[in-house]
């Protein structure tokens with residue numbers, strides 16, 4: 001998406017708005033203050049490498065542009081609203097080194113930290129997992145006042161060394177003891193005891209991470225403060241300490257020209273009704289569902305998000321995020337549609353499945369471990385009889401790999417480069433499982449005539465039915481191919 005210098009200013013305005021919105025609510029509700037008079041946050045922010053397009057233009061993810069800008073470096077609230085991560089650690093392209101250094105700085109300043117955050121819940125939980133895996137090494141660095149030798153980025157090293165400011169045996173022992181305790185429940189609250197909330201987006205597909213965040217944070221408020229995309233930054237949550245299920249975003253009319261395509265309340269599909277014509281921001285109706293369309297100086301976009309009008313702030317409508325159209329699976333920044341999944345599954349079965357028929361399939365985003373991973377449920381039938389299928393381990397693993405190879409660029413990057421998605425898992429279920437799934441849906445009120453196998457299940461009864469009939473589990477044995485040729489955010 002093309003971008004202009006003015007657009008960067010608009011985004012900066014948007015970010016600057018977040019600070020007073022957040023401070024107003026947190027002071028009203030929590031009356032907190034820190035020992036050094038600063039509002040210190042451990043915010044874990046990352047960039048990705050940029051490329052040149054064939055015409056010589058620079059291309060990079062939207063947040064990378066912002067973090068590399070002068071506007072970010074000179075943000076007006078920086079003096080008071082500080083974050084523990086030094087710019088040089090944020091701007092390190094090696095995400096492992098960047099993560100290590102940002103966590104090290106956050107740990108050293110733990111007694112001042114009042115808030116924790118990242119952009120999306122998935123990235124924050126990856127950092128928590130990284131912390132669990134590296135706490136011994138991080139504590140060793142705090143104890144000796146040095147930085148691990150594998151941190152070779154000089155900007156990272158120098159900035160972290162200046163924050164470490166010499167050895168601190170006592171702090172290292174304290175943190176290590178917290179991690180060596182029996183349970184990790186509430187660990188974030190113990191490591192950063194003054195933390196009042198965790199600022200990560202937990203609406204939309206990120207809602208799947210709420211239970212894990214609650215476990216690690218010991219129930220701290222989860223704050224979804226902004227709604228944005230590569231095309232445009234849309235709006236803010238002006239009541240940020242509300243429950244995740246009550247989050248609404250107020251769109252900022254200066255960010256783009258907003259239009260809304262009314263969609264059916266249940267199917268979220270466009271209808272041909274006369275009353276379903278595109279409307280402007282001022283004409284949306286409370287309780288109705290719309291697909292968002294925006295026009296910026298760089299073009300007009302159907303973003304693909306379905307929003308519901310929940311109320312008004314003065315005259316500005318507020319929207320809850322309902323879902324992204326056509327996305328069945330998402331763990332991190334990946335967005336896999338029913339069609340993407342079908343193509344990948346079809347390719348895998350055609351190439352690798354021998355002697356067996358794939359009679360039905362569905363999928364599940366398993367986020368019970370970090371990183372989360374895709375799970376496919378396959379019902380397989382021998383081609384020439386109705387006996388339970390013989391499952392050849394190598395063949396099933398090849399099917400898993402083929403599915404991953406066929407998924408899109410962002411999925412493969414998350415798997416291959418970022419490590420933000422784990423190995424794809426295939427759970428083969430016994431014959432008749434999908435009939436049991438249909439019976440269950442019908443018992444819950446689905447119509448027999450209109451029943452369609454869901455291509456993705458969420459937790460709950462359907463998942464239990466599938467899981468209770470698993471006869472074999474397989475994982476991909478290699479990461480999918482990925483070349484840094486295209487772009488994503």
Ligand code: AMP
Nearest residue numbers: 201203204226227228229230321324489
């Ligand atoms: P991208 O352009 O890849 O950064 O993805 C932007 C998309 O992420 C949006 O169009 C939404 O579908 C989703 N998204 C961004 N912010 C939020 C949010 N606060 N809540 C739910 N989904 C979000």
